[in-house]
Amino acid sequence: MTPHISDNTTAGAPADETTSHITVEGFDSQVPVVIDLDAPRDGVPLVIETQSGLERCAAAIAAGTGPAGVDAERASGFRYGQRAFLVQIRREGSGTWLIDPEPFGDLAIINDALKGVEWILHAASQDLPCLLELGMWPDKLFDTELAARLAGLPRVGLAAVIEQLLGFGLAKEHSAADWSTRPLPEPWLRYAALDVEVLTELREELIELLQADGKLEYAEQEFAAILASGVAPPRVDPWRKTSGLHQIRDRRQLAAVREMWLERDSLAQKRDVAPGRLLPDSALVAAAKAMPSTVPQLLGTKGFHGRAAQREAPRWLRCIAAARDLDELPPLHLPTNAPPPPRVWADRDPEAAERLATARPLLQAKAEELNLPMENLLTPDYLRRVAWRPPADITEESVATELRALGAREWQVGLVTPFITEAFLHPKPLPPKETKADG
Numbered sequence: 001m002t003p004h005i006s007d008n009t010t011a012g013a014p015a016d017e018t019t020s021h022i023t024v025e026g027f028d029s030q031v032p033v034v035i036d037l038d039a040p041r042d043g044v045p046l047v048i049e050t051q052s053g054l055e056r057c058a059a060a061i062a063a064g065t066g067p068a069g070v071d072a073e074r075a076s077g078f079r080y081g082q083r084a085f086l087v088q089i090r091r092e093g094s095g096t097w098l099i100d101p102e103p104f105g106d107l108a109i110i111n112d113a114l115k116g117v118e119w120i121l122h123a124a125s126q127d128l129p130c131l132l133e134l135g136m137w138p139d140k141l142f143d144t145e146l147a148a149r150l151a152g153l154p155r156v157g158l159a160a161v162i163e164q165l166l167g168f169g170l171a172k173e174h175s176a177a178d179w180s181t182r183p184l185p186e187p188w189l190r191y192a193a194l195d196v197e198v199l200t201e202l203r204e205e206l207i208e209l210l211q212a213d214g215k216l217e218y219a220e221q222e223f224a225a226i227l228a229s230g231v232a233p234p235r236v237d238p239w240r241k242t243s244g245l246h247q248i249r250d251r252r253q254l255a256a257v258r259e260m261w262l263e264r265d266s267l268a269q270k271r272d273v274a275p276g277r278l279l280p281d282s283a284l285v286a287a288a289k290a291m292p293s294t295v296p297q298l299l300g301t302k303g304f305h306g307r308a309a310q311r312e313a314p315r316w317l318r319c320i321a322a323a324r325d326l327d328e329l330p331p332l333h334l335p336t337n338a339p340p341p342p343r344v345w346a347d348r349d350p351e352a353a354e355r356l357a358t359a360r361p362l363l364q365a366k367a368e369e370l371n372l373p374m375e376n377l378l379t380p381d382y383l384r385r386v387a388w389r390p391p392a393d394i395t396e397e398s399v400a401t402e403l404r405a406l407g408a409r410e411w412q413v414g415l416v417t418p419f420i421t422e423a424f425l426h427p428k429p430l431p432p433k434e435t436k437a438d439g
Helices: 051-063 108-113 124-133 144-151 158-166 186-194 199-212 216-229 251-271 281-290 295-299 306-325 342-348 350-370 380-388 396-406 410-425
Strands: 019-024 027-032 065-074 084-092 095-099 118-121 140-143
Touching: 051 084, 051 095, 051 108, 065 124, 065 199, 084 124, 084 186, 084 199, 095 186, 118 124, 118 199, 124 216, 140 144, 140 216, 144 158, 144 199, 144 216, 158 199, 199 216, 216 410, 251 281, 251 306, 281 306, 295 306, 342 350, 350 380, 350 410, 380 396, 380 410, 396 410
Parallel strands: 065 118, 118 140
Antiparallel strands: 019 027, 065 084, 084 095
């Protein structure tokens, strides 16, 4: 490709000044000194916003070859929900396409054009939910962020991976922009097009890395698991994710948070604005702790300031009053089958604590040997769960069965089961607790 080169690149420089080494376990390659990738090779495409344009786009994508780079831009922090306000697709033979989803009910025609085609996304779990809302879901996936983690790259953001493997500098200054803006500024469109510009080349480099380390099968199983799991169902009591909720120790105050959260969410959806722009979480928690009964009291609470807060003050007071009058209050905590925090295991179940403490360093050593993050070798929650409640008869087969039931992939099961089994059968005693006298 022939990217635009920034002025600080010196033409004709000696070889030792124009190349550098990227070294990953099992792979050593020279890549160019970073060249700014500041313009798409085919120019900035026009945004598709008409049905005829969408049909033309679908036909071109279907006629392309090989995998397709796919990305989506949202307006998190500005608009309600996580819907996509721009979809970018690049495929060999069809070029880059920028699609505004807002004029269309869905993008099923684009999904049909990509039937059987591998999609390349970076951090797919972030974009797949909003793409599904548009009727788009891949038949096959390659996640460059996850592949980079498995390959052992030290930095796995898109710009960092492109720089490490391809030698291009990719600016990310518009990543947090309000993508619901219309018309979208040309610099933003250039940025959006560049996000899919080299995904195909990046995929090839990552495949080479993974093959060199014998990890390509790991990646393929991970990608298949993402597709098989689909999008997570709606959270039970989403208001419990309010930032700072741990400060609430009273059930009536908790009810006040709930009533205000639900009212804020309804109002945000109606106005199509991010809930936090109406009222920050910190204000909900502060008001619930104070339980004010008058407008001046409410406006004196942290987070309630400005004309908008004053205008909506009666709304929030009604929520607090409703919570004050409730007979049935929400429990402080929902029941869960998750194990308690590991810090209390030594007191509650010393044997479980020993199992976990013995298994962890074994898995850490294996992860270091494979040059991948320990959390990718095995989801930490899976290890905690099986250590807290192990099989009645501890064998490699029973441990493997438990891990599969939790969701571990076969490559993970094969690698960690022997270590976990050994740790559970022969746990090391915990070190004696220090007492004040010892200190």
